[in-house]
């Protein structure tokens with residue numbers, strides 16, 4: 001699918017409802033990974049936070065939430081609504097995050113993902129390499145524990161001058 005009609009825009013705390021809407025559709029409740037409104041607003045008040053929203057026409061289709069501190073950044077949340085998946089919206093969001101990191105001197109982008117999340121294939125396709133594991137970090141609705149994996153990718157920072 002082509003990404004015709006998809007646009008990206010920066011967001012802020014006023015978009016918390018939009019993010020909640022996408023999270024509710026994108027994150028399987030089995031894993032309890034969607035943040036609450038107060039978690040979201042708490043994190044969005046921190047320095048270095050950036051929210052990027054993808055819209056299909058007027059409709060929210062995805063978002064990426066990133067936090068950067070000096071030359072490191074973490075992709076905290078990424079989600080695309082099921083009806084808009086495999087249309088490169090996730091890729092557009094990650095590419096925009098990477099471009100923004102490069103423009104602001106971030107050298108490494110980190111993330112953490114549940115070890116059985118198919119998003120791992122997506123992240124691998126985007127140049128992220130596994131760098132660590134947190135045993136039994138997630139607890140599913142089935143009561144079982146699942147490992148978390150940490151990934152990172154280098155950012156080619158833009159040359160100055």
Ligand SMILES: CC(C)(COP(=O)(O)OP(=O)(O)OC[C@H]1O[C@@H](n2cnc3c(N)ncnc32)[C@H](O)[C@@H]1OP(=O)(O)O)[C@@H](O)C(=O)NCCC(=O)NCCS
Pocket residue numbers: 026027076077078079080081084085086087088089090091092113117118119121122123125
């Ligand atoms: C992961 C996610 C953001 C990907 O978004 P997307 O818009 O569907 O991704 P793209 O269309 O840009 O995918 C690009 C490539 O990544 C890979 N990919 C994406 N989703 C995949 C999946 N579920 N299984 C295997 N490979 C996948 C494919 O190689 C794909 O290319 P292709 O469609 O030509 O085969 C989306 O599936 C999602 O929101 N998942 C639920 C929330 C989540 O787990 N977020 C990450 C942890 S916070």
